[in-house]
Amino acid sequence: MVVCEVSKFRAEYPKHVAGPVPAAAPTARVDDTLLVMRAQQGDTAAFEELVRQYDRTVLRLAIHLTDSVEDAQDIYQEAFLRAYRNLGRFRFECSFYTWIYRIVTNLCCDHLRRKQLRNRYAYSDHSGADDREESILDRAPDHRAAASPERAALSVELRERISWALNRLSARERMVFELRHYEGLKLQTVAAILKTTENTIKNTLFRATQKLRLELAELR
Numbered sequence: 001m002v003v004c005e006v007s008k009f010r011a012e013y014p015k016h017v018a019g020p021v022p023a024a025a026p027t028a029r030v031d032d033t034l035l036v037m038r039a040q041q042g043d044t045a046a047f048e049e050l051v052r053q054y055d056r057t058v059l060r061l062a063i064h065l066t067d068s069v070e071d072a073q074d075i076y077q078e079a080f081l082r083a084y085r086n087l088g089r090f091r092f093e094c095s096f097y098t099w100i101y102r103i104v105t106n107l108c109c110d111h112l113r114r115k116q117l118r119n120r121y122a123y124s125d126h127s128g129a130d131d132r133e134e135s136i137l138d139r140a141p142d143h144r145a146a147a148s149p150e151r152a153a154l155s156v157e158l159r160e161r162i163s164w165a166l167n168r169l170s171a172r173e174r175m176v177f178e179l180r181h182y183e184g185l186k187l188q189t190v191a192a193i194l195k196t197t198e199n200t201i202k203n204t205l206f207r208a209t210q211k212l213r214l215e216l217a218e219l220r
Helices: 002-008 034-040 045-068 069-089 094-117 128-132 149-168 169-182 187-194 197-217
Strands: none
Touching: 002 128, 034 069, 034 094, 045 069, 045 094, 045 197, 069 094, 094 169, 094 187, 149 169, 149 197, 169 187, 169 197, 187 197
């Protein structure tokens, strides 16, 4: 129930923000290794090609992890800037895809921790939802012809509740939950991105799911 409800409303994020990027990990491109090698030798065109191949995926990931288009754009730029600056240290121990995802998730995790510190009491009373920062979920209206005012009101309330529940997770728990259930990545891939063990990811995912189940229990 928890995963279905969250996934349903995460899927309704505005698709126009960063284009039709698939949620799952992109198919590995054969020329990634060659492009990285060329970029390490100073070929800026090769790095620009890497950016073109992954830019929309990176931006969409940042949007879904931060719930903010503006913050996601800043993280997107910082992620590729860090990748460019540190490309010489890339040792091909993982794919470029895993590496750039690792950079983005680290930046998003830092962002979420700072946000939670700033707003540590913002979600303590759900009745004060009008005072909290507007979520991207709140800006995704229901355009279906069959939508009624009553149904729309329930939809907004549910979106707010889900957004609130996700923000109750720790930055690490939210990261794991989103990568697994929204991005559709395998646990092994999530573990590689976050540089930990698959068993640790399983435990973190279990805790996140349990917390969401408790927070969203009344929606059953």
